[in-house]
Amino acid sequence: MTKAPAQVQEPIANREDEVWLDRVHPADWKNPHPKDRYHLVVLGGGYGGILTALEAARAGASVALVERDLLGGTCLNAGCISSKALIRTSRLCGDITNAWRFGAGMPEHEFHADFGAAMERMRHVRARVSRRYSASELSERGIDVFFGNGRFTGKSTLAVHGKELRFKRALIATGAHQIIPDIPGLAEAGYLTNDSVFGLTKRPRRLLVIGGGPFGCELAQAFQRFGSQVTIVQKDPFFLRQEERDAAQILSEAMARDGIGIHLNTEARSIRRGSNEILANLVTDDYETTIAADAILIGVGRAPNVAGLGLEAANVEYDAANGIHINDYLETSNPRIFAAGDVCREHRFAHIEGASAHIVTRNALFLGRQRLSALSIPWCTFTDPEIAHVGMYVTEAREKNIPVRTLTVLMHEVDRAIADGEEEGFVKIHVREGTDCILGATVAARHAGEMISDISLAMSAGIGMRRLACVSHPYPTQAAAIKVAANRFVQTRKPSVRNWLEKLWLKL
Amino acid sequence: MFNPAPTIPRPGSIAETSLLSDEILLDRFEERAFRYFLECANRENGLVADTTRSHYPSSIAVVGFALTCYLVGIERGWMRRDEAALLTLTALRFFHGSEQSEQRNATGYKGFYYHFLDIRTGRRVWQSELSMIDSALLMAGVLTAATYFAGASDTESEIRDLAETLYGRIDWRWAQNSGVTLTQGWKPECGFLHYGWEGYSEGLILYILALGSGPHALAPESYAAWKSTYQWETIYGRDVLYAGPLFIHQFTQAWVDFRGIRDRFMREKRSDYFENSRTAAYIHREYAIRNPGGYKGYGENYWGFSAGEGPGVRTMTIDGAVRRFFNYVARGAPFGPDDGTIHPSVIFGSLPFAPEIALPAIRRVCEEDARIGSDFRVPNGLNATMPGDDEGGWISEGMFGLDQGLAVLMIENYRTGFPWNLTRECRYFRNGLRRAGFSGGWLER
Numbered sequence: 026m027t028k029a030p031a032q033v034q035e036p037i038a039n040r041e042d043e044v045w046l047d048r049v050h051p052a053d054w055k056n057p058h059p060k061d062r063y064h065l066v067v068l069g070g071g072y073g074g075i076l077t078a079l080e081a082a083r084a085g086a087s088v089a090l091v092e093r094d095l096l097g098g099t100c101l102n103a104g105c106i107s108s109k110a111l112i113r114t115s116r117l118c119g120d121i122t123n124a125w126r127f128g129a130g131m132p133e134h135e136f137h138a139d140f141g142a143a144m145e146r147m148r149h150v151r152a153r154v155s156r157r158y159s160a161s162e163l164s165e166r167g168i169d170v171f172f173g174n175g176r177f178t179g180k181s182t183l184a185v186h187g188k189e190l191r192f193k194r195a196l197i198a199t200g201a202h203q204i205i206p207d208i209p210g211l212a213e214a215g216y217l218t219n220d221s222v223f224g225l226t227k228r229p230r231r232l233l234v235i236g237g238g239p240f241g242c243e244l245a246q247a248f249q250r251f252g253s254q255v256t257i258v259q260k261d262p263f264f265l266r267q268e269e270r271d272a273a274q275i276l277s278e279a280m281a282r283d284g285i286g287i288h289l290n291t292e293a294r295s296i297r298r299g300s301n302e303i304l305a306n307l308v309t310d311d312y313e314t315t316i317a318a319d320a321i322l323i324g325v326g327r328a329p330n331v332a333g334l335g336l337e338a339a340n341v342e343y344d345a346a347n348g349i350h351i352n353d354y355l356e357t358s359n360p361r362i363f364a365a366g367d368v369c370r371e372h373r374f375a376h377i378e379g380a381s382a383h384i385v386t387r388n389a390l391f392l393g394r395q396r397l398s399a400l401s402i403p404w405c406t407f408t409d410p411e412i413a414h415v416g417m418y419v420t421e422a423r424e425k426n427i428p429v430r431t432l433t434v435l436m437h438e439v440d441r442a443i444a445d446g447e448e449e450g451f452v453k454i455h456v457r458e459g460t461d462c463i464l465g466a467t468v469a470a471r472h473a474g475e476m477i478s479d480i481s482l483a484m485s486a487g488i489g490m491r492r493l494a495c496v497s498h499p500y501p502t503q504a505a506a507i508k509v510a511a512n513r514f515v516q517t518r519k520p521s522v523r524n525w526l527e528k529l530w531l532k533l
Numbered sequence: 534m535f536n537p538a539p540t541i542p543r544p545g546s547i548a549e550t551s552l553l554s555d556e557i558l559l560d561r562f563e564e565r566a567f568r569y570f571l572e573c574a575n576r577e578n579g580l581v582a583d584t585t586r587s588h589y590p591s592s593i594a595v596v597g598f599a600l601t602c603y604l605v606g607i608e609r610g611w612m613r614r615d616e617a618a619l620l621t622l623t624a625l626r627f628f629h630g631s632e633q634s635e636q637r638n639a640t641g642y643k644g645f646y647y648h649f650l651d652i653r654t655g656r657r658v659w660q661s662e663l664s665m666i667d668s669a670l671l672m673a674g675v676l677t678a679a680t681y682f683a684g685a686s687d688t689e690s691e692i693r694d695l696a697e698t699l700y701g702r703i704d705w706r707w708a709q710n711s712g713v714t715l716t717q718g719w720k721p722e723c724g725f726l727h728y729g730w731e732g733y734s735e736g737l738i739l740y741i742l743a744l745g746s747g748p749h750a751l752a753p754e755s756y757a758a759w760k761s762t763y764q765w766e767t768i769y770g771r772d773v774l775y776a777g778p779l780f781i782h783q784f785t786q787a788w789v790d791f792r793g794i795r796d797r798f799m800r801e802k803r804s805d806y807f808e809n810s811r812t813a814a815y816i817h818r819e820y821a822i823r824n825p826g827g828y829k830g831y832g833e834n835y836w837g838f839s840a841g842e843g844p845g846v847r848t849m850t851i852d853g854a855v856r857r858f859f860n861y862v863a864r865g866a867p868f869g870p871d872d873g874t875i876h877p878s879v880i881f882g883s884l885p886f887a888p889e890i891a892l893p894a895i896r897r898v899c900e901e902d903a904r905i906g907s908d909f910r911v912p913n914g915l916n917a918t919m920p921g922d923d924e925g926g927w928i929s930e931g932m933f934g935l936d937q938g939l940a941v942l943m944i945e946n947y948r949t950g951f952p953w954n955l956t957r958e959c960r961y962f963r964n965g966l967r968r969a970g971f972s973g974g975w976l977e978r
Contacts, residue, residue, distance in 0.1 A: 126854075262728050270732075271777075271868045278870055282857060290727050311660065311722035423761050428801060431766040435867050437825035438769075448825045451868065453766070458801075513767055 041148040048152075048159035049096040056171045057164075059190050063089045064390055066183055066192040068175045068334065071098020072105075073366040074198035075158055076382035082167045086390055089192070090168050091175035091185050097158035098200050099219065099367070106154050107223040108243055110147040112407055114138075115247035119283070119409060122250070126446055138251050140228035147223065177339035181361055184335075194361055194389040197341070197349060199334065201327035201367035206235065210296035214303045216321040229253055229320035233305055235293050237264040239406040241324030242276060246408050248322075249283045256286035256316050258293055258307060260325075265406060269419075272412045272469040275450055279410060286316075296321070329368045353396045354388050355381060363389050401484035405474035410450045413477035416465025416484055419455055428458035432490070432510040436470050439509065441501035447471040452506040454480060454490070456514065461489035468506075476504045490514040550899045550906040555892055556948075562881065562895070563944040565909040566937035567606050570599040573934065579624025580652045585931035590659065591652040594667040596624060598938025600674030601788070601952055604681045605945045618688045621678045625695040628671075631655050637721050644703030644749075646671060648718075662718030662726060665708050669739040672700050673788045676742075677952065680959045700961065705743040705751050713758040715739060715751075732762035733776045737806070738785035745965025756969045760798055768867060769819045772804070773812040777865020780839040780939070782810040783882035787942040789962065790953035793974025811886035818890055820866035821875075827854065828873035829926070830917030833890075834897035837883070838864040839876040841936075842929045844919040851918060858919055873918035874927075878911050878936035884947040904928055911940045 046052075065081045067074045070092030078090045095102050118138045124130040156162065160170045173186035183190045203218040205211070217225070219240060230253060234245040237259030249255040257280070263273040264280075281287055291309040298304075302317045329348030336343050342358040343349040349364040351357055357364050365381035380402050387393030403415035422429040437448035450470035457464055466480040483493050494511035498504055550558065573582040580591035581599045600621055606612035631640035638656045640646060647657040648664040679696035682689035710716045710725045715736070717728040730736040740759055743751045766775045776782060791806035799805050821836035840863040848857050858872045877898050883891040899906035902915060902925040913933045917926035942952045956962045957975050966976060 260727075274868060274870075310662075310726055311720050419764050420762050423763070429765070430772075431764055433766045433768045433775075435768075435825075437823060437867075458765075513770055517767060517770065517772070 041145070041152040045148065045152040045155045046095075048155040048161070049102065050092075050094065050172060051160055054160055054170075054172055056173065056186055056188065057169045059089065059188050060087055060169065062191040062193060063087045063169075064193050065089075065386075066091065066190050066195045067198060068183065068195060069098070069198035069200060069330075069366075069368070070096040070158075070170075071198055071200050071366065072100040073382055074098070074196065075163065077196055077198065077365070077385050078163065078168050079166060080382055080386045081390060084386065084390065088168045089171060089190050090163060091171045091173070091183065091190070093172070093174045096160060096163070096170075097155060101151065101155060101158055103219045103223055104240075107147055107151055108219075108240070108247070109407060110150040111143060111223070112243060112247050112409075114143040114146065115250040116409055118250040118252075140251050141226055143251065144223075144226060151223075174333060176333060177335035177341070177362075179338055180340055180359055183339075192361070194363065195339075196385050196389065197334065197357070197362060197364040197368055198366050199330040199368045201329050201348075203323060204326045204328045205323055206293070206325050208235075208293050208296055210298075211293075211321070214296045214298045214321065216323050218323050222322055229318070231302075231318045232256070232320050232322060233258065233293075233303070233316055233318035234322045234324060236324035236326065237261065237289070238324055238326060239265065241322070242280065242406060242408050244322060244324065245285055246280055246283055249280075249285045254284075254286070256288065256318065258288045258291050258305075258316075260290070260292055262290045264289075265412060267418075268406070268412055268414060269453070269467050271451070271453075272467055275410065275469050276406075276408055276412060279408065279449065288316075327367060331368065353398050354394060355385055355397060356388070401481050403477045403481040405477065407474060410447075410469055410471050411473035413468045413473035414466070415477050415481045416463065417455060418465060418467075422455060422457075422464050427464065429455050429464060430458045431455050432514050434506045434510045434513070436503070436506060439501075439503055439506045441503045441505065442470070444501060445471075445503065447503070452476065452510055454507070454510045454514075456490055461491045461514065461518075463489060463493075470503065470506070472503055476507065479504055479507050551896070558895070558899075559884075559944050559948065561909040562911065563605075563941055563948075564609070564611060566911055566940040566944075567602055567609070567611055569932055569934060569937040570602050571606075571612070574599065574620060575652050576620065576623065578627040578653075578655050579620055579622075580627065580650060580655060581934055582652055583649065583935075584933045589652075590649040591655075592649055592667065592934060593646045593664070594648075594670040595934030595938060597667075597671035597674035598787075598934065598942070600624065600671075600678045601955075602938055602941045604677060604955065605941055605951060607681075608949075608951055609945075615688070618682055618686070618692065621682065622688050622692050622695070625675065625678075625692060625699065627655055628675075628699055629695050635721050641668075642719070642721075643707050644668075644699070645708065645719075660720070660722070662720050664718050665715055665730065666717070666736055666739050668703065669742050670784070672703070672742050673738060673956075675699055676959050676961055677788065677955045680955050700742075701747050702749075703743075703746060704749045705746065706749050708743075709751070709755065713755050715743065715755065715759075731759055733760075733764075733774050733781070735781050735784040738788065741785070741789065741962065741965035741969060743965070744968040745961040745963075750968070753968050753970065756796075760796075763798055765798075765802055768816050771812050771816060771819075772802070773816060774798070774802070774804075774806075774809050776813070777868055778839045778863045779813060779817055779837055779866075779876070779879035780882065782806075782813040782886075783879060783939060783943065786810050786885075787882070787939055787946070788952060788956050789966070790946075790950065790957060790975065794966065794971045794976050795973055796970045807886060810883070814883040814887040814890060817866045817879075818894075826871050826873065828871070828918045830873075830875075830901060830915075832897075834894045835875060835901065835917075836866075836894060837875045837877060837879040838866045838871065839879045840864070841874070841876040841878075841933075842914040843872055843874045844914075844916050844927045849919075851920070856918060858916070872916070874914045874916040876914055876936075877905070878913070878933075878939045881911060881940040882943045884943050888947060901925065902928060911936050 064086035066089045067078045068091050078088045082088045171185045175185045178184045232248050232253045232255045234241045234257040245255045245257045265273045293305050294308045295306045305316045307314050331343050340359045348368045351364050351369050355363045363385045384395045405413040432454045434452045436442040436450045442448050452468050454466045455464045468476045490511045494515045581595045583589045583592040603617040607614050633641050645663045645668040648661040648667050649659050651658045675696045679693045682692045708715050715730045716725045718726040740756050764775045795805050817836045821831040824831040844858040880894045912929050914929040919927040921927045
């Protein structure tokens with residue numbers, strides 16, 4: 026894998042973009058004069074870095090934040106917020122297309138998705154959200170914001186734009202970049218990534234998505250619903266490699282129903298530009314085919330940003346594939362330096378960075394010994410249906426010789442899901458056999474991202490299935506599926522002495 | 534010369550079917566399914582056609598089913614023992630003498646065989662894969678035949694010798710491709726396929742036989758690795774080792790009697806693979822009763838989702854609802870995919886485990902579709918939602934060998950347990966089961 030240079034980048038010429046850029050990287054920003062020594066220097070102004078800086082500053086620490094490009098990182102500028110704003114419109118398109126099922130359809134020819142307007146809305150959303158990530162806002166909260174390439178010069182020093190920042194503790198949160206597969210002809214043909222796709226103003230008529238991970242699946246479905254003819258190519262035999270196969274199967278079904286051309290177990294071997302189109306040669310085992318597209322979107326995965334950080338000078342161990350090596354306390358091999366988020370491959374995604382912020386602040390500044398593994402951190406792929414997970418997978422439990430039982434509730438067993446016409450999917454809660462301890466859960470449902478929070482809360486609070494069965498939900502709600510699972514656990518557990526006594530009582 | 538055209542069975546009618554006792558009804562279906570193998574076998578090399586459709590090749594898995602079905606035919610008086618022995622020997626001689634090499638048109642390699650073979654020449658067709666599971670199903674038939682033909686005649690003696698040779702030369706460890714679990718296939722054009730045999734599936738018989746052989750047998754660790762992705766789920770209030778398509782719960786079970794024998798996983802769960810197949814049938818039935826997709830016909834006696842044919846890839850508006858139909862896919866319950874298609878062979882496949890729900894479903898299918906009730910044909914797929922040529926909805930054309938094989942073995946297992954009794958006596962099955970960690974019941978005797 027190499028990082029190729031030829032991305033398709035559309036010009037940014039939009040008032041919302043001006044507001045956004047003025048907040049996340051003001052053109053006239055002047056780096057402050059460094060303090061003698063900071064309690065905490067945060068290298069990387071993404072979601073996790075900013076949260077950590079804010080929490081440390083609130084606690085009274087002197088904090089410097091170093092960002093080489095845009096504050097807010099991938100999450101705000103080229104990922105979570107941007108894609109969710111776009112997915113909101115695409116989901117609406119899907120609903121309108123399916124509205125006939127609910128007695129409210131409209132003739133197909135009367136429906137028109139305005140891609141330009143949807144992108145404009147996305148930029149407006151991004152500009153609004155960027156306020157809390159703005160350089161001036163952070164500065165007002167007592168954080169020294171430095172723009173420029175930060176580079177460690179020693180075990181407790183870092184240089185940015187010729188200025189040296191001395192620190193007591195540092196956090197590396199530089200994130201990751203899109204991996205560009207080494208496909209002959211790709212660079213010459215041009216391609217989109219998460220960095221450039223949100224700059225589009227015109228919808229590609231035919232889009233080839235290479236990579237079936239969360240980003241690839243989300244965007245493939247969104248563009249298909251906007252009216253592009255999307256083809257998605259995935260090297261593995263199923264989407265979302267880390268998720269449960271039933272969830273991946275349900276997603277695959279949903280994407281096929283949307284009309285996406287699905288090529289699993291397939292690789293793009295070569296790409297060439299024709300007169301008016303891009304031609305991709307796809308290979309599945311020994312079968313070859315050629316797909317024509319107008320644009321290519323790359324989503325094969327991300328690699329940690331570790332180059333040019335001076336990690337050797339700081340005595341921080343890392344490797345190019347897995348990023349910075351950390352322990353459960355988020356410490357690197359240099360006890361003064363911590364790392365979190367995408368730059369540590371095992372712990373990706375913005376919400377993990379957010380969860381890590383608190384740990385870093387406590388462990389770095391207040392002699393805390395909080396463990397990342399003690400957290401129950403959920404995540405979600407925001408396709409339709411959504412795929413959300415928290416805690417262990419069954420395979421992980423079995424690898425650790427933990428006997429596991431899964432309580433499954435189909436969404437078509439849930440009254441509200443039936444009423445909503447959103448019966449696709451399931452709730453699976455994994456429980457340690459012989460106990461009511463929740464090990465993890467997967468939810469595949471239209472609102473899985475919201476539903477998983479109930480289970481995440483239960484796990485964080487140490488609530489087991491028996492207590493969960495006592496939690497009341499408003500009726501009818503889709504989240505009641507979780508209570509149904511808990512009830513089923515209670516109903517199928519071995520009779521206790523109390524059950525026996527109750528039965529005896531009723532016989533009296 | 535080989536002629537795959539099926540004979541027309543004795544006529545019947547739906548009204549007559551309803552008057553038949555369960556025993557006679559099942560006998561009719563079993564015999565009709567058995568006749569498939571006589572009608573579709575090439576007597577010159579023992580290969581059997583995958584389907585009754587013209588120009589279809591032979592499937593090695595169907596040959597595996599055929600070799601065991603011949604034994605049922607002998608016991609039922611539908612085939613003479615010497616005729617069955619000769620047909621079996623012809624097949625074994627063919628496999629023994631056929632080309633084993635890396636050539637693209639060979640018959641096999643490393644002791645395994647290509648999934649589809651030209652029924653006349655016996656060479657690889659359709660650029661099919663060297664198939665580990667289909668080779669295992671073939672060997673299941675080979676080994677049961679060798680167990681049954683225990684006579685002193687030259688024919689029966691040669692059957693036993695060839696079976697030992699064919700089974701013993703399979704290089705199971707090569708099929709691991711340096712991993713722990715088995716790969717699903719290999720092609721001379723691209724090497725091993727990306728898919729592996731991991732998690733509960735019909736691959737259970739593959740591991741049992743791969744563990745039970747001699748020089749190239751897998752280590753027990755491979756079975757443990759295969760089980761590592763097992764999911765023990767409570768679905769519709771029933772505990773089950775989950776797999777969606779119903780045939781997964783039946784292919785290994787067609788040969789192996791799992792009553793009372795358990796591996797470590799089933800010991801922990803206090804269940805066994807027999808009970809699990811019963812639960813799976815009930816889950817399919819429950820799914821059909823709930824019928825979340827609103828498909829026509831589904832109900833307590835109309836269920837059975839599996840890998841098989843469908844009405845074809847198309848989208849249609851039927852009774853105001855947009856319906857997407859599929860071609861050949863692995864349908865399953867309760868997670869789908871589901872396009873309104875059921876696969877009757879797995880209803881027959883449920884007979885030994887849950888006869889109280891399978892028998893009414895067989896009768897319902899006969900009533901639902903006159904084309905089944907009148908000639909006792911087990912079709913591959915039925916779809917009452919998709920309009921067919923007449924009122925019965927869509928029905929797949931012709932007959933598939935795997936369906937007939939499953940129907941014969943499972944009806945017979947339900948009626949007498951004869952196929953199960955054969956493998957109980959086969960040392961390779963016993964050895965494989967023991968090395969996989971199975972114990973208890975008949976394995977201890």
